[in-house]
Amino acid sequence: MTAVISASHLSxxxxxxxxxxxxxxxxxxxxxxxxxxxxxxxxxxxxxVTGQMKPAIGTVAIRGRRVWNDPEIFQGIGFCPExxxxxxxxxGSEFLAGLLRFYGxxxxxxxxxxxxxxxxxxxxxxxxxxxxxxxxxxxxxxxxAQAIAHxxxxxxxxxxxxGLDPLxxxxxxxxxxxxxxEGRTVIVSSHVLPEIEALTSQIVLIxxxxxxxxxxxxxxxxxxxxxxxxxxxxxxxxxxxxxxxVGDRSIQKMTFAADGQTLVVExxxxxxxxxxxxxxxxxxxxxxxxxxxxxxxxxAVFEYLVGK
Amino acid sequence: MAxxxxxxxxxxNGQLVERRFPWAPxxxxxxxxxxxxxxxxxVFAMAFMPSFVFLVTLYISERLEDFKGFVxxxxxxxxxxxxxxxxxxTSGFVLFSLLLVLVFAAAGLIAEDLKHNSLQLYFARxxxxxxxxLGKMSVVAFFILILVALPWLLLVVFKLxxxxxxxxxxxxxxxxLSILGYSLLLTVxxxxxxxxxxxxxxxxxxxxxxxxxxxxxxxxxxxxLKKAFGSPYMALFSIPADLQQAGAALFGQxxxxxxxxxxxxxxxxxxxxxxxxxxxxxxxxxxxxx
Amino acid sequence: xxxEVKDLSFRxxxxxxxxxxxxxxxxxxxxxxxxxxxxxxxxxxxLLGFLVPERxxxxxxxxxxxxxxxxxxxxxxxxxxxxxxxxxxxxxTFTSYFGELSGMPRQEAMKRAHEVLFYVGLGExxxxxxxxxxxxxxxxxxxxxxxxxxxxxxxxxxxxSNLDPTGRAEILELIRDISVHKSIQVLLSSHILDDIxxxxxxxxxxxxxxxxxxxxxxDLRAIHYxxxxxxxxxxxxxxxxxxxSAGSRVEEMEDGLIKIYMPEGADRMDLFRAAAxxxxxMRYFVKSRTxxxxxxxxxxxxx
Numbered sequence: 056m057t058a059v060i061s062a063s064h065l066s067x068x069x070x071x072x073x074x075x076x077x078x079x080x081x082x083x084x085x086x087x088x089x090x091x092x093x094x095x096x097x098x099x100x101x102x103x104v105t106g107q108m109k110p111a112i113g114t115v116a117i118r119g120r121r122v123w124n125d126p127e128i129f130q131g132i133g134f135c136p137e138x139x140x141x142x143x144x145x146x147g148s149e150f151l152a153g154l155l156r157f158y159g160x161x162x163x164x165x166x167x168x169x170x171x172x173x174x175x176x177x178x179x180x181x182x183x184x185x186x187x188x189x190x191x192x193x194x195x196x197x198x199x200a201q202a203i204a205h206x207x208x209x210x211x212x213x214x215x216x217x218g219l220d221p222l223x224x225x226x227x228x229x230x231x232x233x234x235x236x237e238g239r240t241v242i243v244s245s246h247v248l249p250e251i252e253a254l255t256s257q258i259v260l261i262x263x264x265x266x267x268x269x270x271x272x273x274x275x276x277x278x279x280x281x282x283x284x285x286x287x288x289x290x291x292x293x294x295x296x297x298x299x300x301v302g303d304r305s306i307q308k309m310t311f312a313a314d315g316q317t318l319v320v321e322x323x324x325x326x327x328x329x330x331x332x333x334x335x336x337x338x339x340x341x342x343x344x345x346x347x348x349x350x351x352x353x354x355a356v357f358e359y360l361v362g363k
Numbered sequence: 364m365a366x367x368x369x370x371x372x373x374x375x376n377g378q379l380v381e382r383r384f385p386w387a388p389x390x391x392x393x394x395x396x397x398x399x400x401x402x403x404x405x406v407f408a409m410a411f412m413p414s415f416v417f418l419v420t421l422y423i424s425e426r427l428e429d430f431k432g433f434v435x436x437x438x439x440x441x442x443x444x445x446x447x448x449x450x451x452x453t454s455g456f457v458l459f460s461l462l463l464v465l466v467f468a469a470a471g472l473i474a475e476d477l478k479h480n481s482l483q484l485y486f487a488r489x490x491x492x493x494x495x496x497l498g499k500m501s502v503v504a505f506f507i508l509i510l511v512a513l514p515w516l517l518l519v520v521f522k523l524x525x526x527x528x529x530x531x532x533x534x535x536x537x538x539x540l541s542i543l544g545y546s547l548l549l550t551v552x553x554x555x556x557x558x559x560x561x562x563x564x565x566x567x568x569x570x571x572x573x574x575x576x577x578x579x580x581x582x583x584x585x586x587x588l589k590k591a592f593g594s595p596y597m598a599l600f601s602i603p604a605d606l607q608q609a610g611a612a613l614f615g616q617x618x619x620x621x622x623x624x625x626x627x628x629x630x631x632x633x634x635x636x637x638x639x640x641x642x643x644x645x646x647x648x649x650x651x652x653x
Numbered sequence: 654x655x656x657e658v659k660d661l662s663f664r665x666x667x668x669x670x671x672x673x674x675x676x677x678x679x680x681x682x683x684x685x686x687x688x689x690x691x692x693x694x695x696x697x698x699x700l701l702g703f704l705v706p707e708r709x710x711x712x713x714x715x716x717x718x719x720x721x722x723x724x725x726x727x728x729x730x731x732x733x734x735x736x737x738x739x740x741x742x743x744x745x746t747f748t749s750y751f752g753e754l755s756g757m758p759r760q761e762a763m764k765r766a767h768e769v770l771f772y773v774g775l776g777e778x779x780x781x782x783x784x785x786x787x788x789x790x791x792x793x794x795x796x797x798x799x800x801x802x803x804x805x806x807x808x809x810x811x812x813x814s815n816l817d818p819t820g821r822a823e824i825l826e827l828i829r830d831i832s833v834h835k836s837i838q839v840l841l842s843s844h845i846l847d848d849i850x851x852x853x854x855x856x857x858x859x860x861x862x863x864x865x866x867x868x869x870x871x872d873l874r875a876i877h878y879x880x881x882x883x884x885x886x887x888x889x890x891x892x893x894x895x896x897x898s899a900g901s902r903v904e905e906m907e908d909g910l911i912k913i914y915m916p917e918g919a920d921r922m923d924l925f926r927a928a929a930x931x932x933x934x935m936r937y938f939v940k941s942r943t944x945x946x947x948x949x950x951x952x953x954x955x956x
Contacts, residue, residue, distance in 0.1 A: 090818065091817075092818070093788065093789075093817045093820075190689050190690070192689045218844075220687070220688045220689050220844050221846050221946060221950075222688060222949065222950060223688075223689075224844070225950065246816060246817045246818055246821065247813075247821070247845055247847070248818050249847040250845075326934075329934035332934070332935065333928045333929050333935055336925055337925055337926060337929055342921075342922060343921075343922070343925065343938065345938060345940070346935060346936070346937055346938040346939075347937055347938075347939065348937065357818050357819075358818075358819070358822065361818075371830070372772045372800070372831070374803055375761075375803035377757065377758070377761045379727055379755070379756035379757060379802070380758055381756065382756070388753040388754050392746075392750050396739075396742065399741055471740075475740055479736070479737055479739065479740065480733070480736060481737045481738065481739055483733045483735070483737060484731075484737055484751055487701060487729070487730075487733075488726055488751065488754040488756075489724070489756060
């Protein structure tokens with residue numbers, strides 16, 4: 056599969072300040088989550104991919120074509136920035152139509168596309184109101200509308216869900232997933248990690264200008280050896296359960312949670328643990344309420360990799 | 364016996380006080396912040412210069428013989444009487460130095476709060492709009508009274524000291540009252556004027572431009588209108604002129620403009636009323652939560 | 654009950670912001686949810702003592718919301734959503750200033766400011782000018798000014814907005830500590846359902862000015878006693894067949910999650926027996942509950 060977006064030794068500085076340091080990666084179709092602490096380089100990366108800045112060293116290319124100074128590429132990219140800046144005195148539809156003109160569409164097509172984009176983000180009712188009068192959520196949606204109006208194959212979204220209420224988020228998540236199903240490529244950046252998890256399991260973690268991790272979340276978790284897996288078992292008799300596991304060398308640590316019902320186990324050998332768990336539970340006649348892995352999520356991966 | 368205290372948040376067992384002037388912290392902090400600004404101390408000290416110069420002339424006027432050679436026949440100018448006070452205290456330079464001090468200390472009083480959204484922090488406290496405005500106004504009042512009422516009243520005292528007798532005071536017993544009256548006029552008017560402009564914009568620099576701009580432009584406007592319409596009433600448009608007119612009236616002297624002093628007072632009061640209206644609208648405590 | 658309101662109503666001109674909201678909130682952190690324009694801000698304004706309701710009455714900490722507004726504001730801390738600070742000040746001055754405005758004597762305010770700044774994690778930075786603060790630090794500062802006068806109720810409006818994942822985790826931890834260990838009632842308004850889920854026991858959902866749902870999360874999120882969600886490792890088809898033969902209905906989701914509808918009165922340990930029989934590992938096992946998101950969607954009635 057040819058990479059849709061590829062970067063090779065991509066670096067960028069702002070004077071002395073480091074933006075990105077020697078980034079090389081390849082992103083395939085589908086949704087990729089981009090995350091990292093503040094100042095890690097996410098916005099820099101997005102600006103380089105969307106051609107707003109020129110790399111200091113290295114290249115970034117879309118389907119093999121270098122992005123910088125190639126206006127034709129912009130036809131195929133939709134960018135939804137984080138900042139909330141608009142032409143306040145335009146109406147929603149004027150705004151969209153105005154931006155669409157840059158792409159060189161004929162007038163009739165502009166109107167069609169704008170109407171469709173407005174419909175997709177549910178702003179048809181408010182299209183003739185001034186953006187100045189839009190609520191936070193509406194502004195976010197019109198931003199998204201301008202990113203999709205020209206039907207790009209690649210969407211780059213910076214904090215697309217901020218400012219939306221839970222239903223708005225749900226709708227937008229569904230929309231983005233719909234794009235993925237249509238074969239488009241989406242890069243989403245967000246600080247709210249559960250929201251990235253709702254969208255995708257492929258991530259790129261940037262820290263201090265470099266890529267700290269790339270790939271499938273569970274797979275990355277697996278690879279973090281420094282932190283054994285946590286498994287939490289809530290049952291009728293956690294101590295009996297603990298007693299049966301205590302001799303097991305694959306277990307690193309056992310903790311009883313404050314609720315008195317939960318046993319939290321840390322182990323590097325999950326397979327062994329789970330393999331024995333069912334048998335032990337049935338042998339001991341223990342009633343199990345819940346089994347879960349508290350640190351098998353993006354927040355934990357983030358914390359382990361970025362550290363405190 | 365051993366005591367171990369848990370680290371972290373502990374509850375506060377103190378009593379909340381009901382202040383007589385809930386806005387006092389606002390005033391105090393405003394003044395402190397002004398002094399922290401770079402260059403303010405210098406400007407503030409410089410603003411005392413006019414009063415200091417006045418003090419020197421007072422001294423010279425009492426010791427004319429010592430300075431005969433220096434003065435050389437300009438003795439008429441050194442006749443210290445209420446008119447002399449009025450001329451000096453309503454002079455353009457004094458007003459300019461006051462504006463300069465206020466520009467440092469007070470231009471951002473409300474503009475900064477609007478810009479950084481801190482009104483919501485104020486009003487989540489048990490203070491109301493009135494307290495907020497009073498507190499901010501007190502900052503202006505503090506600086507003006509210190510630069511105006513205090514030194515000028517002292518000037519009268521020094522005049523008596525230099526003369527060595529109470530003759531001056533007995534001649535013009537109402538002079539201190541005039542001084543006080545004029546100081547209050549300046550305090551209230553400049554307070555309203557500066558707060559009005561500070562509430563109009565979020566950008567302190569813009570407010571600074573407005574403070575000087577509106578003040579001096581009003582004179583220009585008055586001149587233009589006077590030429591265009593020929594009526595002396597057009598001078599009312601000029602804020603400096605109105606201040607001088609009011610000052611002259613308060614010192615019981617001849618009015619510089621050929622119109623009743625009442626109109627100048629009215630204009631100045633009008634601006635204060637406008638300030639009250641604008642402040643009332645701009646500081647909407649209810650909009651604390653969006 | 655720290656907050657009790659009855660039949661609260663308010664209108665901005667023609668727009669009905671709140672329409673007969675009645676609720677009683679007591680212990681534990683409360684999450685306030687609702688679509689934009691549902692009346693959350695209006696409700697907060699009334700509870701904070703800024704707005705007098707047109708109809709209805711209520712008390713916050715036993716202070717009447719119409720008559721004792723100033724007293725309410727003394728005992729309540731508010732952490733606003735938008736950025737707010739005062740330029741040219743350092744954190745200690747800032748915090749003690751607002752403590753004084755809340756009614757604390759000057760020395761007490763200063764003392765408390767230091768304590769509170771250490772608590773929120775700004776101890777080292779407390780003498781630095783606020784202009785130099787990062788986003789996360791500004792957020793903590795907002796929390797500090799809300800705590801300085803030791804309020805009994807804390808209103809938090811989108812406390813984690815604009816924070817990076819580390820900052821978010823840290824603020825959530827602080828709020829959890831405040832709510833659980835420091836016996837301060839927390840009222841949290843947020844659009845991030847994960848925050849509400851991890852912090853709050855009680856949820857209030859507003860929609861179009863009315864109360865759409867109110868109650869303990871555990872009660873509102875219906876627990877399906879015979880619906881379980883699993884993840885396994887091993888031969889899924891054999892496992893599935895085993896369960897189906899025992900009368901359960903098995904559904905497999907696209908991401909590998911398995912939903913099992915057990916028949917009435919069935920013993921959940923049968924699932925484990927089936928796993929043992931078919932040599933399958935149970936890696937994830939929970940009783941299915943309506944997610945907060947689904948609860949919200951169901952209650953707000955759109956989609």
